[in-house]
Amino acid sequence: xxxxxxxxxxVRRLAAPLRYWxxxxxxxxxxxxxxxxRLPVPRGALAGLILPALLIVAWEAASSLALVQANLLPSPLxxxxxxxxxxxxxxxxxxxxxxxxxxxxxxxxxxxxATVLGALTxxxxxxxxxxxxxxxxxxxxxxxxxxxxxxxWLGIFEASKVTLIAxxxxxxxxxxxxxxxxxxxxxxxxxxxxxxxxxxALIRRVLLPATLPAYVxxxxxxxxxxxxxxxxxxFMGASEGLGFLLIDGEMTGxxxxxIAALILFALLGKLSDIxxxxxxxxxxxxxxxxxxxxxxxxxxxNQRHFQAF
Amino acid sequence: MLRISGISKxxxxxxxxxxxxxxxxxxxxxxxxxxxxVGTSGCGKSTLLRIVGGLDVPSAGTVEIDGRTVxxxxxxxxxxxxxxxxxxxLTVRQNAEFGLAALSRAEREALSSAVLARVGLxxxxxALPQQLSGGMAQRAAIxxxxxxxxxxxxxxxxxxxxxxxxxxxxxxxxxxxWREDGPTMLFVTHDIEEALVLSDRIEVMRxxxxxxxxxxxxxxxxxxxxxxxxxxxxxxxxxxxxDLAQAAxxxxxx
Numbered sequence: 073x074x075x076x077x078x079x080x081x082x083v084r085r086l087a088a089p090l091r092y093w094x095x096x097x098x099x100x101x102x103x104x105x106x107x108x109x110r111l112p113v114p115r116g117a118l119a120g121l122i123l124p125a126l127l128i129v130a131w132e133a134a135s136s137l138a139l140v141q142a143n144l145l146p147s148p149l150x151x152x153x154x155x156x157x158x159x160x161x162x163x164x165x166x167x168x169x170x171x172x173x174x175x176x177x178x179x180x181x182x183x184x185x186a187t188v189l190g191a192l193t194x195x196x197x198x199x200x201x202x203x204x205x206x207x208x209x210x211x212x213x214x215x216x217x218x219x220x221x222x223x224x225w226l227g228i229f230e231a232s233k234v235t236l237i238a239x240x241x242x243x244x245x246x247x248x249x250x251x252x253x254x255x256x257x258x259x260x261x262x263x264x265x266x267x268x269x270x271x272x273a274l275i276r277r278v279l280l281p282a283t284l285p286a287y288v289x290x291x292x293x294x295x296x297x298x299x300x301x302x303x304x305x306x307f308m309g310a311s312e313g314l315g316f317l318l319i320d321g322e323m324t325g326x327x328x329x330x331i332a333a334l335i336l337f338a339l340l341g342k343l344s345d346i347x348x349x350x351x352x353x354x355x356x357x358x359x360x361x362x363x364x365x366x367x368x369x370x371x372x373x374n375q376r377h378f379q380a381f
Numbered sequence: 382m383l384r385i386s387g388i389s390k391x392x393x394x395x396x397x398x399x400x401x402x403x404x405x406x407x408x409x410x411x412x413x414x415x416x417x418x419v420g421t422s423g424c425g426k427s428t429l430l431r432i433v434g435g436l437d438v439p440s441a442g443t444v445e446i447d448g449r450t451v452x453x454x455x456x457x458x459x460x461x462x463x464x465x466x467x468x469x470x471l472t473v474r475q476n477a478e479f480g481l482a483a484l485s486r487a488e489r490e491a492l493s494s495a496v497l498a499r500v501g502l503x504x505x506x507x508a509l510p511q512q513l514s515g516g517m518a519q520r521a522a523i524x525x526x527x528x529x530x531x532x533x534x535x536x537x538x539x540x541x542x543x544x545x546x547x548x549x550x551x552x553x554x555x556x557x558x559w560r561e562d563g564p565t566m567l568f569v570t571h572d573i574e575e576a577l578v579l580s581d582r583i584e585v586m587r588x589x590x591x592x593x594x595x596x597x598x599x600x601x602x603x604x605x606x607x608x609x610x611x612x613x614x615x616x617x618x619x620x621x622x623x624d625l626a627q628a629a630x631x632x633x634x635x
Contacts, residue, residue, distance in 0.1 A: 259462070259464065259466050260466060260468060262436060262462075262466075263462075263466045263468075263479070265436065265453075265454050266434065266436070266454050266459075266460045266480075267454070267479055267480040267482075267529075268454060268455075268456060268480070269482075273482070277468075277482075278468065281468070281470045282468075284470075358469055358470040358471075358509050359469070359470075
């Protein structure tokens, strides 16, 4: 036994670890600050730029050394020149605008319907038995299969495109919200009951905040699918938009245009996800395993990609 | 005054048929009394507590608090669970204020500041539950239950998940709170020593369905020393009630 402890009274000796433990636990404001500082993106985002930058350098080197055929894979400079050209002629803004608008409207519409239905099937077992089998069956219809029907019903203009995107957004949001509500800790709900919360108050104070992380996962998956489905929508006869640009590049044999459109898709998809996560983080930062949750959502999105096409 | 009369509880078994958790439990508890309920696992002691708290509905019998029959959760009754069960998205202060939704913001803050200071969490009001140790989280849960000034406090193995040091300090803390507020307390524990240190009376439950097997009046003055030989004699007797005396001997020998 270390010498110092022998002089302590038994009570003191019992209490010693407690006092020690108070010293060890950091003062919370500092701990809270540390947690918050770790969350924002820049550090990881910068690391994420390294590989694309290296790829572009290698690609440019391969092009300038004529290791690849320029009519199949134009150099990065040529792609950027094409982008600049499109922008300068004012074409690019129009394409971007309409594609963003379609994704946005489809996302809002799909999310709205999914939120209502997901909440219903999550909270009410009878709604789930009634609705869920049908919705899960519809989920298995490949996205392209909806196209003829939507064109027939809604025409070839915006309504059919936005609806198609909404269908894509719907499923991840719906599924995650429903299972999120079902997985809310029954013990927390019980605490709500002990303190007299019932009905809507119980939903607002306990069920809703507890479900939020799963909901955000669904929103991210939905947004990812929105970007997939906008392409399908624009393939089916658009005269504007990134998908049209892609088709146009193919028809007119301009690989630089195709690659430019691909890059824009990648950028917009990533940026919209960052924006969504940025907004959501304010409400889900309490979560112990936020990192794990956001990685899981990427898996969900990937899984859906394969199912969609 | 808390009166439990003829409480029975049956559950539908998953494969049809019925299992009984409690059978005809009667118990009267005076205002400000501390009752410890000990028993082997599966004897329905937690179920009894949940019925008193209005979380479960008895199959037969009634619970009355000050002459009013319990039909559901009720602001007169505070419940402290085995786990802290804090809302992870709320700060410690917001958790402490969870039962005060009807009050104004200023009133809530005044009450929560006072209660957090009492349980020694004054400096942690803005922490999130994930930043707390187990003992601190359980204190926050105690603060949440105390802040509404319940006349009856139900505790379901409140300290069983904590280490021995934290448990002893929280037991002392609970007695301090009891001296100041004087709530009637009904607590379930599997720690006989804990029951002996805290209770005015100990109810030993056993059997399936569970019944009250025996009652001990523990009329020693507080504070009680955990190593008091008289308390240890009670412990021996309670272990015998639960057919555990032999097992305790073996584990002491090991």
